[in-house]
Structure formats: C-alpha cells, structure tokens
Amino acid sequence: MKKWLVVLVVLAAILYVGNKTIQTTEIIVDSKKIPANFNGLKIVQISDLHDATFGENQARLVKKVKHASPDLIFITGDLIDSNRYDLGNSLDVVEQIVEIAPVYYVTGNHEISTNDVDHIKSKLLDLGVQVLSNKEQIIEKSGERIRIIGIEDPLSGVSIADALSKFKKTEDFTLVLSHRPEAFQDYVDNQLDVVFSGHAHGGQFRIPGLGGLVAPGQGLFPKYTAGLYEEKDTKMIVSRGLGNSVIPVRVFNTPELVVVTLRAK
Template sequence: MGIEMSRYNIVKGIRGFLKWKYFIRWFLLIISFLTVWTIWENLTVGTTYYHIENERIPRVFDGYKIAVVSDLHNAEFGKENSQIIKIIEKEKPDMIAITGDLVDSKRLDIDVAITLVQKLMKIAPCYYVTGNHEAWIGQRFSELERKLLDEKVEVLRDRVIQLEKDQQSIQIAGVDDPDFADRDCSIQSSVLLSKIKDLKLSDEYCVLLSHRPELFDTYVSEYVDMVLSGHAHGGQFRLPFVGGIIAPNQGLFPKYDAGIYTKEQTTMIVSRGIGNSVIPVRFNNRPEVEMIELNSQEH
C-alpha cells in the first residue's frame, strides 16, 4: 500500500511539473511575441484610411485626398523619415495637413522637422498648425515658423484659406494651440472659441486643423464640418475593447484618443500621431499617417 501511494505521488508530481513546464513555455512564448510585436510597432509607421461623405462637399472635390501628419516630436522613421515619405508618395494626396507638435520642446531639433517638410512639399502643398510643444519652445518658434514659410508651407495661425476648383471652393482653416495664449486648461475652451469666431468662416464646407481633440464640443458649437486633430497619442497604451489609457489634458481613459467622432454637423478625426514625448514607448498603438478622402453626396 505504501509503495503504491509513493508511486502515485511521484506520478502526480511529474504530471504537475509537466503542466507547470507547459504553462511556463506558453507564458514565455506569449511574452516573446508581445515584445517583438511592440518593438516592430514602435519602429514602423502604418496608414489609416477614412472616407468622409457629406452633401456639403462640392462635387469637384469628390475624391479629394488629405494626408495627415501629426505629433512628429522630432521622431525619425528611416533616414530623413523615409518611411513617412514613401507612404505619402504612394497615396498621392492633394494636400498634407500637419496638425501640431512637429517638434519636441524637450529635445528640440528643428532640422529634423524642416527636412521632412521639404520632402513633403515635393509631394503636395502642406498646411500646418501649431501644437502645445511649439508654444513651449519660446523664442525658437519664430525660427521654426520662418523656415516653414521659406519652404512655402501654409502656416495657419488663426487663418482660413479658400481652396478653389472649377469655381467651387472649400475652406481650410487653422488655429494656434491655446497654450500660446494661456496654459490654464480651465479657459482654453473659451480661448479656442474666440479664435474660431474670429475666423469668420463662411457657409462653405470647412476643414479645420486644430491640435486639441479634448475641445470637440467647441468645434461642434461653431458648426465646423471636419476637424483634424492629434495631441492624444492614441492614449499611448491601447487595450482591446477599452482604447487608450492616458492622454494629455484628458487624463485616464480619454474620451477622444484616436479615430473618428461625429456629433451633430461636426466630424473630428484624431490621429494617433507618429512620435512620442513624455513616454517613449507605445503599446498596441502603432504610429500612423492618416489618409482622408472627401466624398461628395451632391446629385
């Protein structure tokens, strides 16, 4: 009896060891996969596509393509950002929207930003708005702005431009980041509201470049048709069925972290961005270039 019990315990122990070994093997395999996947995600840039249908879009702008580059933060993907250039060259956009934080205030390198812009301008006209990091670099921003203007970039500092095709037009507008006026978050909505009102937008379809997605209700209140934004970095770490974990000016589990949001007349598209700032690593949150195609519903 004792021998049988001893044999039983040995067999049970071996089975338990094998189960534990099996578990460890799968655990290490999963960790290895997640590590490789995260490294790959952080070293490459993807493309996200959106089709925006609206009866207010003139027929001559049907199929008009906008590439969005947001939150570069001086990042480089390939030599002189060749990954980004190849993506946008392939898509052949009609315009390129740069929606803020082209530079990073903590590791400022204006040359990286300008080198990218020089190459982008060879693909399509570029329209640029500031982000909070441009506001934080102080007097160096005038140097960045001057170099952008030298490259013939449309710097939209509280400006609106009419894009005309065959005697029909849409508006491309842009507003400075609120941090240029005041870093007090409690008044930034009113600051932005005043800026949009001062644009005196017409009744034509309007694409507004504005860095801050958390101020969505302000855009809605002014009946802006489409807003191109960034700033949230996709929530930095993204969980399935949950979304982003944290974003500037929104805190934990941000409401507007990435993707498309629609309320009343207004559609806002929030880019996950390209670079990083405070947190150097992303998880389940690949850097992206957005490609937006306008589709007219005119008959």
C-alpha cells in the first residue's frame, strides 16, 4: 500500500511540474530573403495560454519573456479559454510584455467562441497591441523591410485560404501569425516564408518517439504538433502552447515559449 502511495505521489509531482514549468525552445530561421538589417531579429511566440497562471501576476512567464530579450512578440491565439473565461488574468501578461517589445496578436478559436471577441480586441488595442485580423503590417529598418500578416481564426466565418487570397504577392520576407497548423498546405500554396502557429497543444499527451496523441482539428496522432515543419520554401513553427482547455493536463509535454531568431544568408 505504501509503495502505491509513493508511486501516486511521484506521478502527481511529475504531472504538476510538467504542467507548471515553462520550457524555452529556440529555433533559427535562415533565408536569403531576410534583409541584412533584420539579421539576428528575435521573436518570442506566446500561444494557447488558455487563462493559465504562471506565478503571482504571471511573474514566471513574464520573466521568461524578458530573459529572451525579443525584438518582437507574437501571440498566436487562444490567449483566453472560452470554458473559464477570465480576460483579466490573461491581460495581466500582456500589460507587462508590451513594455518589453512590440506585440502582435491574432485570434484563436477560443476568442471567437466567447462571442466577446470585439471586446477582447478592444482591450488589447488599448494596451498598444497590434491586432492583425486579416491585416498586414510592414516593418522598415534602414531602408529595408519585412512584412507581418495576421490571419483571423476561421471560426470567424472566413477560411484561411480565402483570407490569404486577399493579400498581394510581394518579394518582402513575410512572417505570418495564424492559429491553425492543420492549414499548412494553404500556407505552402501561398508561398509564405514563416508561419507561427499553435492550437495543437503539442498533441496534449506526447509519446516518446511517436509525438502527440491528439489535437483539435487533426484528431488522433496529429501530423503538426510541435517544432519546425518545412515544405518547398515555407516554414511553419508550431508552439506546444502554455495552457490546457478541455483536457486539463499535459503528459511529457511541458508548456512552451518559442524563441525564433532570423538569420540572413
């Protein structure tokens, strides 16, 4: 009986640490299209917070972001959770990180599901966040430029393919924030350079050697759950995210902050 109790305590400790510790994953993206003046640009990606809390006033999460010293911060949806909607808790993070670097945001399916998405966007705009709802923004540096595109979650009623079709093709190196990794082929077909995505929660339960077990939009043994995927000239970075939603725990799947550095070839 005591042995079983010890086993249960150890398993509980592993699950707690595995759901409350934040892992930083560093990815380098190199391309001939990256302008020389953007060489070394660092981006922190926050995805799928789902109203999770990491320390008092989100101190542990904010500390991780600060430590990365980003030039830009991308929030790729599901900042809140529609099942336990607590906008104030998630805005606590945003209020602090807007002081670190410019913040760009796109919706996930949970923001749309609240039926309060306009209010969420308004609050973020008030904090100085760039809300990219099927919009683009050009960043210039010493005469050179890159483009940032944000795709609204398709639960809003506009498919990702239709949203992307409205953007003109340019020679600018293009970074895209889009919540859904299962739309990878749409990103490839539109010849996008780098897509930042989330939604899959790393497959929720990660099986060593096999990957994630289940993901929304992809079902069992999903293809796109974590890390870097490449096809032709398109790269997609999928964050495992930070929080949980319907399934309340992760297994072998630590909450993740992604740090991407651009390298000009």
